[in-house]
Amino acid sequence: MGNCAQGFKDFFCRPKNTNVRVSLPAVCFVWQIAMIILFGVFIRYNEEADTHWVEHKKSHNITSDIENDFYFRYPSFQDVHVMIFVGFGFLMTFLKRYSFGGVGFNFLIASFGVQWALLMQGWFHTLDHSTGKIYIGVESLINADFCTAGSLIAYGALLGKVSPVQLMVVTLFGVTLFAVEEYIILSLLHCRDAGGSMVIHCFGGYYGLAISWVLYRPKLHLSQRLNGSVYHSDVFAMIGTLFLWMFWPSFNSAITDHGDGQHRTAINTYLALASCVLTSVAISSMSQKTGKLDMVHIQNATLAGGVAMGTAAEFMITPYGALIVGFCMGIISTFGYLFVTPFLEKYLKIQDTCGVHNLHAVPGMLGGFIGAITAAAASESVYGKEGLISTFDFEGSFKDRTPGTQGGFQAAGTCVSIAFGLVGGALVGLILRLPIWGDPADDNCFEDEVYWEVPEDEESIPPVLEYNNHMIHKHQDISESNFSVEQS
Amino acid sequence: MGNCAQGFKDFFCRPKNTNVRVSLPAVCFVWQIAMIILFGVFIRYNEEADTHWVEHKKSHNITSDIENDFYFRYPSFQDVHVMIFVGFGFLMTFLKRYSFGGVGFNFLIASFGVQWALLMQGWFHTLDHSTGKIYIGVESLINADFCTAGSLIAYGALLGKVSPVQLMVVTLFGVTLFAVEEYIILSLLHCRDAGGSMVIHCFGGYYGLAISWVLYRPKLHLSQRLNGSVYHSDVFAMIGTLFLWMFWPSFNSAITDHGDGQHRTAINTYLALASCVLTSVAISSMSQKTGKLDMVHIQNATLAGGVAMGTAAEFMITPYGALIVGFCMGIISTFGYLFVTPFLEKYLKIQDTCGVHNLHAVPGMLGGFIGAITAAAASESVYGKEGLISTFDFEGSFKDRTPGTQGGFQAAGTCVSIAFGLVGGALVGLILRLPIWGDPADDNCFEDEVYWEVPEDEESIPPVLEYNNHMIHKHQDISESNFSVEQS
Amino acid sequence: MGNCAQGFKDFFCRPKNTNVRVSLPAVCFVWQIAMIILFGVFIRYNEEADTHWVEHKKSHNITSDIENDFYFRYPSFQDVHVMIFVGFGFLMTFLKRYSFGGVGFNFLIASFGVQWALLMQGWFHTLDHSTGKIYIGVESLINADFCTAGSLIAYGALLGKVSPVQLMVVTLFGVTLFAVEEYIILSLLHCRDAGGSMVIHCFGGYYGLAISWVLYRPKLHLSQRLNGSVYHSDVFAMIGTLFLWMFWPSFNSAITDHGDGQHRTAINTYLALASCVLTSVAISSMSQKTGKLDMVHIQNATLAGGVAMGTAAEFMITPYGALIVGFCMGIISTFGYLFVTPFLEKYLKIQDTCGVHNLHAVPGMLGGFIGAITAAAASESVYGKEGLISTFDFEGSFKDRTPGTQGGFQAAGTCVSIAFGLVGGALVGLILRLPIWGDPADDNCFEDEVYWEVPEDEESIPPVLEYNNHMIHKHQDISESNFSVEQS
Structure with missing residues (x-):
């Protein structure tokens, strides 16, 4: 299984292990923590999302809150x-x-x-x-x-x-x-x-x-x-x-x-x-x-x-x-x-x-x-x-x-x-x-x-299984009287 | 099939042909091409969607882009x-x-x-x-x-x-x-x-x-x-x-x-x-x-x-x-x-x-x-x-x-x-x-x-069929020992 | 059925009746009528949703309809x-x-x-x-x-x-x-x-x-x-x-x-x-x-x-x-x-x-x-x-x-x-x-x-039932020749 060839590619040919119990949580946690640190260092609100907007408005002669970019783009x-x-x-x-x-x-x-x-x-x-x-x-x-x-x-x-x-x-x-x-x-x-x-x-x-x-x-x-x-x-x-x-x-x-x-x-x-x-x-x-x-x-x-x-x-x-x-x-x-x-x-x-x-x-x-x-x-x-x-x-x-x-x-x-x-x-x-x-x-x-x-099941299965079970019972009645069939 | 009667209505009573391989593409292409031509002749942007909006604003004393009808209605x-x-x-x-x-x-x-x-x-x-x-x-x-x-x-x-x-x-x-x-x-x-x-x-x-x-x-x-x-x-x-x-x-x-x-x-x-x-x-x-x-x-x-x-x-x-x-x-x-x-x-x-x-x-x-x-x-x-x-x-x-x-x-x-x-x-x-x-x-x-x-299939069918196949096998075991049953 | 105990709780232990044909319509109708009456007595449009908005704008020096709260919040x-x-x-x-x-x-x-x-x-x-x-x-x-x-x-x-x-x-x-x-x-x-x-x-x-x-x-x-x-x-x-x-x-x-x-x-x-x-x-x-x-x-x-x-x-x-x-x-x-x-x-x-x-x-x-x-x-x-x-x-x-x-x-x-x-x-x-x-x-x-x-049905059931029916027929062929099985 896999796209294999001889030589150094053998490295790629081990049987597939789809267990992600370590790798997925590790990636999520480490990268998310990295995001928090980098956001802490770099990211701030801009002047239209900051509480200083009131002062920004005054200094830029903006007469109404509706001029905030939020209302243009949200x-x-x-x-x-x-x-x-x-x-x-x-x-x-x-x-x-x-x-x-x-x-x-x-x-x-x-x-x-x-x-x-x-x-x-x-x-x-x-x-x-x-x-x-x-x-x-x-x-x-x-x-x-x-x-x-x-x-x-x-x-x-x-x-x-x-x-x-x-x-x-x-x-x-x-x-x-x-x-x-x-x-x-x-x-x-x-x-x-x-x-x-x-x-x-x-x-x-x-x-x-x-x-x-x-x-x-x-x-x-x-x-x-x-x-x-x-x-x-x-x-x-x-x-x-x-x-x-x-x-x-x-x-x-x-x-x-x-x-x-x-x-x-x-x-x-x-x-x-x-x-x-x-x-x-x-x-x-x-x-x-x-x-x-x-x-x-x-x-x-x-x-x-x-x-x-x-x-x-x-x-x-x-x-x-x-x-x-x-x-x-x-x-x-x-x-x-x-x-x-x-x-x-x-x-x-x-x-x-x-x-x-x-x-x-x-x-x-x-x-x-x-x-x-x-x-x-x-x-x-x-x-x-x-x-x-x-x-x-x-x-x-x-x-x-x-x-x-x-x-x-x-x-x-x-x-x-x-x-x-x-x-x-x-x-x-x-x-x-x-x-x-x-x-x-x-x-x-x-x-x-x-x-x-x-x-496990689609909701359509229960009635069908029930139906089949019913058949199996009948089937077993048949079987038991004549043959030996292993139970499924 | 169809709502038929004698006389001129016979025209309507031919067996149904649901093949739309010619008619549907024809309608789509011809009408779409007609749209393009008619749009070319008739349709233009209005003054609020045209690049001349800057000049329109000035001539109409509009002070802000937010007055563009886009923001009222979009x-x-x-x-x-x-x-x-x-x-x-x-x-x-x-x-x-x-x-x-x-x-x-x-x-x-x-x-x-x-x-x-x-x-x-x-x-x-x-x-x-x-x-x-x-x-x-x-x-x-x-x-x-x-x-x-x-x-x-x-x-x-x-x-x-x-x-x-x-x-x-x-x-x-x-x-x-x-x-x-x-x-x-x-x-x-x-x-x-x-x-x-x-x-x-x-x-x-x-x-x-x-x-x-x-x-x-x-x-x-x-x-x-x-x-x-x-x-x-x-x-x-x-x-x-x-x-x-x-x-x-x-x-x-x-x-x-x-x-x-x-x-x-x-x-x-x-x-x-x-x-x-x-x-x-x-x-x-x-x-x-x-x-x-x-x-x-x-x-x-x-x-x-x-x-x-x-x-x-x-x-x-x-x-x-x-x-x-x-x-x-x-x-x-x-x-x-x-x-x-x-x-x-x-x-x-x-x-x-x-x-x-x-x-x-x-x-x-x-x-x-x-x-x-x-x-x-x-x-x-x-x-x-x-x-x-x-x-x-x-x-x-x-x-x-x-x-x-x-x-x-x-x-x-x-x-x-x-x-x-x-x-x-x-x-x-x-x-x-x-x-x-x-x-x-x-x-x-x-x-x-x-x-x-x-x-073709609902996803619920495969397991059921598998189940049935299993039964069929058992069934065939039964059959083969006693009767001749044609395979389905 | 139910969470019962002796004594006064017996009141709660009658068999369940899930018929809501009287209670549900009654609740819907009565409460909705109550809403209409109470709205009639109490609820009116505010000054931004009322036709007097034109006058409100003038008296509050509002220069544009876009200042209506509707455009901030809708x-x-x-x-x-x-x-x-x-x-x-x-x-x-x-x-x-x-x-x-x-x-x-x-x-x-x-x-x-x-x-x-x-x-x-x-x-x-x-x-x-x-x-x-x-x-x-x-x-x-x-x-x-x-x-x-x-x-x-x-x-x-x-x-x-x-x-x-x-x-x-x-x-x-x-x-x-x-x-x-x-x-x-x-x-x-x-x-x-x-x-x-x-x-x-x-x-x-x-x-x-x-x-x-x-x-x-x-x-x-x-x-x-x-x-x-x-x-x-x-x-x-x-x-x-x-x-x-x-x-x-x-x-x-x-x-x-x-x-x-x-x-x-x-x-x-x-x-x-x-x-x-x-x-x-x-x-x-x-x-x-x-x-x-x-x-x-x-x-x-x-x-x-x-x-x-x-x-x-x-x-x-x-x-x-x-x-x-x-x-x-x-x-x-x-x-x-x-x-x-x-x-x-x-x-x-x-x-x-x-x-x-x-x-x-x-x-x-x-x-x-x-x-x-x-x-x-x-x-x-x-x-x-x-x-x-x-x-x-x-x-x-x-x-x-x-x-x-x-x-x-x-x-x-x-x-x-x-x-x-x-x-x-x-x-x-x-x-x-x-x-x-x-x-x-x-x-x-x-x-x-x-x-x-x-x-009643999922669309996946018909083919499966048909399939089963087919099997039942075969099954019955078997049965009829050997045993007596009651029809399901």
Whole structure:
């Protein structure tokens, strides 16, 4: 069991031990204590969350509490929060016997991820060098959710094949890599990427795929019986799909500019998503002899429009532009589920449980390029002089940048996110191959029994068993009079 | 199979072909492409979502971005969005084998509906005749969700008996009819109907019932085994119920006047809903010999209070007035489920799967009349001079209208919505009887297998089968020694 | 059946009659009518929800509708509303055959509770003595939801063992007791408790435990087969867990001060919850031989951090302070589920179905004391002069109170809430022992069949039965040729 070969790889071939009784509590405790210490040293409330807000208001001539950033962003924050925990979590309940792991491990790693993200993003983006402190507010919480999303996307590729300890490692490095690539893309390259087509989806998708490639399991077919859904698990997964779909306008607009920025981003995302549903359905139906729909496509491809609008939604892409993006993404993503995922598994040795390639990696990458094109096409006549500056932040050391140049940097940013995902994922994958993490055997993947206390019976069993027992009794009556049958 | 007779009706009697592999993708692609073209010609961002917002602020002396309509309405919009996709969608998962169709087709038609609604409502309400453009913002998105709700309500009556292509047709015409009746009721008759008792629920309910009447299936009893719930599907449906129930205050207040308008509407709706739950429970319990509750009533009748407050909630109906409305609606709606739905099916040939008659049609109609009475009873002493004008928009060409006249117009508006629902539904029903839409046979309704790839096993089956296999082995031991039994 | 002894207790020993056909409708109707009358006499819209808002704005120099309290609090209100109905409701669906009762009775009693709470809290807190009216707005709705939460927590301890009529009684008295203790704690003792560690969770938890103690069922083991979850019911419960967890920042911040108050409270709660997840997972994993996780802990203990931050979250507890609180609560709460709940049942005769002792009572109590310590440690150097006054409301007759004194009063408030819970619960428990309420027999607890029309089959049964029938036929072939077996 395992992906073995002679020589130094023997190290990796001991029989699988899925006992995480020491490693999981150790990781949780040690890392959480580390968080407390680092928060103690670095993290403080920012001026809008501190009791000195009263004085801040006076000194900044703010006339009303409603100007506190909390009221601009908190509703969007809560929507994003729902996407991270219910959206991603329930989307991953679709497997017949891995719903606990899908929603439960997502809960665990996201809870760790947001803490680590507050630190990592703080160090890179908002550290006050005079005091050495990171000052956090509601926008920091949203960014932490975003940052964690990258690792949750990677989990989608790994679903059912890794241990919770491995997932914690994926998150630790995922958040770290995210903060670095985000710094390069947003600060050094000065890209705009409010909804994170590049920094979140493209990075997270390729990160997960690269890890999955390194962790390739040639004998995964031994768990094939569990790698599928049942009727009700598919309905549970629709909870995840719909909350992601509905709140995606909030996701993309959560940290865009106050006023028209948030407003326009929400509209564009809403339109792209609506359009994406129709083409996903169309391709799904075309792919079956009798036009039946496949729940995998409905659960996933319908969301690709939101992913692809993560960069361009805050630009003046126009409402019909948004519809066109959604239109294409529904087609591309559904084709991905139909043809590319099997291809990846067969020829590139990438096992991608949730198909993050089609939902995040490719739509994210395309979203980055769509953003680049939209930015390059920007002009003062469309945006207005002030609008152009505020939309692209052509201020400070970037005040001479033109839309054309900006488009080039946006495209470069997309490449940076792919590179970080692939290289980072490959390295993290190697770490995860150490035989200390308690990952499941090839014939035991997609199975909650490995890491969860699973209740014994479905409620439908008692009557059936009773029925069978009744039969057994009759059976035994038969047996006893004629043969000797051992009791079961 | 089918509702056949001699003569010209033979056309309708060919054996059912549920293959939608051509028609569904064709409809999705062609209509989506049409949307893109029409959006390209007509739809633009409004001044609050456009990058020129900075200049707009200056020219209108707006001091803060928080005055952007986005911040007044976006949280309500998201709640409404949840109602449309999760609320309506999951409420329709209650059937034992039609949960995919319930939530999935709802997702499809709502995604198309909102796009078409932005155009239709735009042409009727917000088209700028000087530029020929429709300028959209967050309020447009809410209105589009509202407009689509009418068709989703109609789907409730048709659930399990129609194909996805037929549902797209229902939505296309539903949205169109909605926009027209809304224009007549709100613009020509100058009615107030913020939460849409008349324009949404009354219209949508009668629209669905009329379609269902034309599509009457005399042999629907052949699918009777599937026309019911199982334990977990009822729990899924409660997700829909609760999200509808909780967010109904947002639904009714989403497009009411800023300030006291939204505030009062939310309070009234909240109270009517709370009251409605108690009387629904009471009647449900009374209707059973031992006082047991029926999930159908809890899932549906508890919402009737929100429907009936769609018009009056923004008026000064008083908190106890709201409670009274909810009180009566719980009783009426539950009685409807107990007695009227069976009556409609038996004597009026209307098969109403979800009972939209009791949840939308009647409470919507009564809500229209409650609105009329509340409007007629309005007075300056209660509303204040300015309050009366702003609540009823007695401005411009309507500045001489009295509350009494307004009441009369409100009642007339309700009648218009009923007429549009009944006549429009009957015509659309005739279109849907063409034998080209791929609708299911009478013995194949309420069955996801027809339009969905359904996973084969429930997770509870493997252990049971294993158990049975074990028995079979024992059995075969027995058999082999005595008889010849063919292997199953 | 029942907890019987000789003498006067014979009164309590008649065979159980679970027919609620008279009592449940009677309670619903009479109490709802009482609500309507009392609302008619007492409840009016406040100045921000009344049509006179236009004039109010002018007379108070309010320049924008966005200053209406609706926009400060409505998004938080909706989140709290979701917690009350979906959060509490779905958390209680975890039992294999009591999901209808869990979510359905929660719906019923919360709908009654919020109405009664508006009255009770109005009389104690906001009655205008000059007009004799209670003026309500969005903050009243939030407070009503809070007040009801106390009774819903108590329901957690009683889940599956009481009738809906008893639950209505629990709510009637629970809301009443809540309003009194809240008045003592917040108004007389002038404690701060925005998120209700003391007034909601500590009170509610001990209230439920005391009732459960008086209603002790020595023969509850007769229902043991039903006192557990199945796979999908655990996934349903995760919906409840996650919506509670995600929206807890809104819960604690819903009625804190505008501006920094709401902002800081949300951040602190978010951090405590994140930290709590990691330690809950750690202890859960440590408690099992192979490190497997227990869904009970993940569903419940992960929330304890939010409970414990209910008082201190609005203070300057610092971000790392919040993490420490969550860290400890995850440990304490999970240990509670492992050791204290069995201990309570065995030695103290307290049957606590959902473990509210570990999720609400103890974390609430500790949250009260954490609040006391944090308050006592407050200083002008940290809070600023104005910040200290506004955070603790050191105004009016309390303007000379010091943080140290405030800490003492906070601790006293916690004791008041415990006393109210225990004494009130014991008294209510005695009332509930009257044999008129229709509660279930000891061998019939945790069973929806008692109070609900339950659909007959799971969808998984038909194929299995068919299979068995096939076997029966074969079996009968065997039988008929050799023996005489009676048909089942």
